[in-house]
Amino acid sequence: MIFNKDSWKEIFDTIKKNKLRTFLSGFTVAIGILIFIILFGLGNGLQNSFGKFFTDDKVNTIRLYPSSTTIPYRGYESNRRIKFTNSDLIDFKEKFNEKIEDIVVRNSRYFQIKYKERANNYSVRAVSPGHQEAELTIIMKGRYLNEGDITNRKKHVVIGRLVADDLFKNEDPIGKYIFGSGHSWKVVGVFQDEGGDREERNLYVPYSTMQKIQKNNDEINQMIVIYDKNMSYDQSLLLEKELESYIKEKKFISPDDNRGVYISNTGEEQENSRQFASVLSIIISFIGIGTLVAGVIGISNIMVFVVKERTKEIGIRKAIGATPNSIIAMVLQESIFITMISGYLGLIVALIILNAIGDNLMAKYFISNPYIETSNAVWATIILIFFGALAGYLPARKAAKIKPIIALRDK
Amino acid sequence: MIEIKELNKSYPIGNGSLHVLKGIDLKIDEGELVAIMGSSGSGKSTLLNIIGMLDNYDSGSYKLDNVPIKNLDETKAAKYRNKFLGFVFQSFNLINYKTALENIALPLYYQGVSRLERRKTALEYLGKVGLADWAEHLPSELSGGQKQRIAIARALASQPKVLLADEPTGALDSTTSEEVMDLIKQINKEGKTILVVTHEHDIANMCKRIITLKDGIIMTDVKKNK
Numbered sequence A: 001m002i003f004n005k006d007s008w009k010e011i012f013d014t015i016k017k018n019k020l021r022t023f024l025s026g027f028t029v030a031i032g033i034l035i036f037i038i039l040f041g042l043g044n045g046l047q048n049s050f051g052k053f054f055t056d057d058k059v060n061t062i063r064l065y066p067s068s069t070t071i072p073y074r075g076y077e078s079n080r081r082i083k084f085t086n087s088d089l090i091d092f093k094e095k096f097n098e099k100i101e102d103i104v105v106r107n108s109r110y111f112q113i114k115y116k117e118r119a120n121n122y123s124v125r126a127v128s129p130g131h132q133e134a135e136l137t138i139i140m141k142g143r144y145l146n147e148g149d150i151t152n153r154k155k156h157v158v159i160g161r162l163v164a165d166d167l168f169k170n171e172d173p174i175g176k177y178i179f180g181s182g183h184s185w186k187v188v189g190v191f192q193d194e195g196g197d198r199e200e201r202n203l204y205v206p207y208s209t210m211q212k213i214q215k216n217n218d219e220i221n222q223m224i225v226i227y228d229k230n231m232s233y234d235q236s237l238l239l240e241k242e243l244e245s246y247i248k249e250k251k252f253i254s255p256d257d258n259r260g261v262y263i264s265n266t267g268e269e270q271e272n273s274r275q276f277a278s279v280l281s282i283i284i285s286f287i288g289i290g291t292l293v294a295g296v297i298g299i300s301n302i303m304v305f306v307v308k309e310r311t312k313e314i315g316i317r318k319a320i321g322a323t324p325n326s327i328i329a330m331v332l333q334e335s336i337f338i339t340m341i342s343g344y345l346g347l348i349v350a351l352i353i354l355n356a357i358g359d360n361l362m363a364k365y366f367i368s369n370p371y372i373e374t375s376n377a378v379w380a381t382i383i384l385i386f387f388g389a390l391a392g393y394l395p396a397r398k399a400a401k402i403k404p405i406i407a408l409r410d411k
Numbered sequence B: 001m002i003e004i005k006e007l008n009k010s011y012p013i014g015n016g017s018l019h020v021l022k023g024i025d026l027k028i029d030e031g032e033l034v035a036i037m038g039s040s041g042s043g044k045s046t047l048l049n050i051i052g053m054l055d056n057y058d059s060g061s062y063k064l065d066n067v068p069i070k071n072l073d074e075t076k077a078a079k080y081r082n083k084f085l086g087f088v089f090q091s092f093n094l095i096n097y098k099t100a101l102e103n104i105a106l107p108l109y110y111q112g113v114s115r116l117e118r119r120k121t122a123l124e125y126l127g128k129v130g131l132a133d134w135a136e137h138l139p140s141e142l143s144g145g146q147k148q149r150i151a152i153a154r155a156l157a158s159q160p161k162v163l164l165a166d167e168p169t170g171a172l173d174s175t176t177s178e179e180v181m182d183l184i185k186q187i188n189k190e191g192k193t194i195l196v197v198t199h200e201h202d203i204a205n206m207c208k209r210i211i212t213l214k215d216g217i218i219m220t221d222v223k224k225n226k
Helices: A005-017 A019-053 A086-095 A131-135 A147-151 A161-168 A207-213 A233-250 A266-309 A311-319 A324-357 A374-401 B044-051 B074-084 B100-111 B115-128 B144-157 B174-189 B201-205
Strands: A061-066 A100-115 A118-127 A138-142 A156-160 A177-180 A183-192 A202-206 A222-227 A261-265 B002-013 B016-028 B033-037 B059-064 B085-088 B162-166 B193-197 B209-214 B217-223
Touching (some): A005 B100, A019 A374, A100 A131, A118 A161, A147 A207, A156 A161, A202 A207, A222 A233, A233 A261, A261 A266, A266 A374, A311 A324, A311 B074, B002 B044, B016 B044, B016 B217, B033 B044, B033 B201, B044 B193, B074 B100, B085 B144, B115 B144, B144 B162, B162 B174, B174 B193
Parallel strands (some): B033 B193
Antiparallel strands (some): A100 A118, A100 A177
C-alpha cells in the first residue's frame, strides 16, 4: 500500500484539494523545526563566544611570580624581595623535568618604539621561544623567536599585527629595523593573537638580549610552566602544590607565607569556565527540548483536528469499501509526507538563517558563529515527523474502527 | 439474493436491552425492487444496516448471494461491502473536495481498478444518470437531485449485487424525488436488486414489493402485480 503509486496519487489529490489543512500541519512542523534549530544554534553561538573568551592563552599553564615575603624565616627578615634568576630556571626545569613540557620566561617592559618618524609606546615582552605556545601566538609573517636568538642574544623582534599597522602602514616590516630602549631591533616576524587588540600591540624580544642590554642582569620576572595537557585538573593542582613547596624551600620562604611567590593555575580558570559552559549547555538543551515538545504538541493537535474533520469522509470511504488499514495508511501517508516536506523546508530555512547570522550578533549579543550539529538537526526533524505520525495514527486508528454508520452521522 | 431467517437484534440500554428486531424472516430474489416501510423505531434502518453489513446481528442467519454473513471483522466487511453492495444515503454523503467523476470512481479505487479504467467506468455511469456534462463539478456546485444521482452512480460503479437506499428522497422535493425514483426503477429494470427504506407511501408505491415493519416484526409483505 505504502509504495503503491495509485495510493500516492490519491494522497496528492487530497493534499492539493485541502490546502488550508495541508498548510496548517506543514506550517506547524516547519515552524517547530525552524525555532528549534535557531534557538539551539544561537545557544551554541553563545557557547562559542564563551569558549573564545577563554582560549586566549594556553590553558594548561601555571604562572609563577616572585614577590616579597611577609613572615621572617630561617634568619631572614620579612619583607624580603624574592627574585628568580636564570639559574633558578635551569634548576626548576631539571627538578620537574618529567611532569612539565617547558618553563617559559616573560619579562615585561614598556618603552617607546620608533620607525622612521613614527613612534609609539608599547609593551615589550622579553621571552623565551616557548612563550609562543603559552600565549597561543599565531605567526602571520616571518617567524617567531628561536633558541638561536636566545643563545646569541640577538636583537631580533616579533611585532604584533597592530604594531605593524601603526609603524609600517603598508610597508613590509620583515627585515626592517625599529628603534627602542637605545637599540636597533631587526623585525623577524609579525603575529596575531586571539586575545584581541591589546595582545596585538605587544612586541616579543629574546629575554637574554634584554637581560644583556639592561646592565647584564639575570633576573626573571615571571615564569610560565606548561604542563602536559592530558593532566587532570586535580593532577595540575598537585603539581601546583609541589612547585610551591619546592620554590619556597629553595628561596627560604616560610611554608605559611601566602606571599613570597605567587602561583596561578590557568587550569583553575578552565575548570570554572568548564562548569559555566556545562550549565550553559544544560540551559540550551532545556530550551531545545522545550521547543521540540511544543512542536510535538502543536503537530499532535493539528493531526487530531485533521482526523476529526475527516470522520465523515472516513465513514463514506468505509461504506464504499475502504478497509480500516487503508484508512490508517491514507491518514499516515498524508501526515508523514506533509511533515517530511515541511520539516525539511524548515530545516533548510533555519540553516540559511543561522548562516546569515554568522558573526553579526557578536558585538551586541555575545553570539558568534551559531551552528547546529547535523545529527541534532536531523534527529529533531525525525522526532517531529515520528510524533506527527503517531499523533495522526492514534485518532486515525480510532476513526478506522468506528462503524461507518456512526461515522456517517458526524456533521 | 437475500435470505434472512429468525433474525434478532437488540441494543443494550442502561441495565436492560432494547429488542429492535424480533425474528425477521425475509427472502428477496434477484431483480426485485423492495420498499421497507415503517415509522421511526420500527427497526427498518437497523434491518438495512444489518443487510448492508454496517451492523452486526445477535441470532438467526443472513445469506447474501449464498454467502453467509456473520461476525465479520471490519476488513472483511469492507471487502464484502465493496463487492456486494452499493449505498445511497439520505444526505448523499459525497466527498466534498472530490469532483462528481472522482466520487463515482472512488469505490473502484478500493477494488484496485487502474486509474484509466476507473475514469472510463465512472464516465459511463455518469452518462447513465444523465450528468455527463457535470463530471468536473464539485458536489457544492450541484443541486440536491444531481447529488443524489451522483451518489447512485457511485453506488452502481462497483457493480454491486444489491443497491441499498436509505431514505434516498428524504432530502428532496417531490418533483426531484420522482426523478430519482424513476432512475432507481430504471436501474431495477436492468436487473439490479434494490432495497429502499422509506417512510413515504408515494415512494413505497413506486416499488414492486412493500414490506412494512412495526415494532421489530414484519406486519405486511405485499407484492404488486403490474
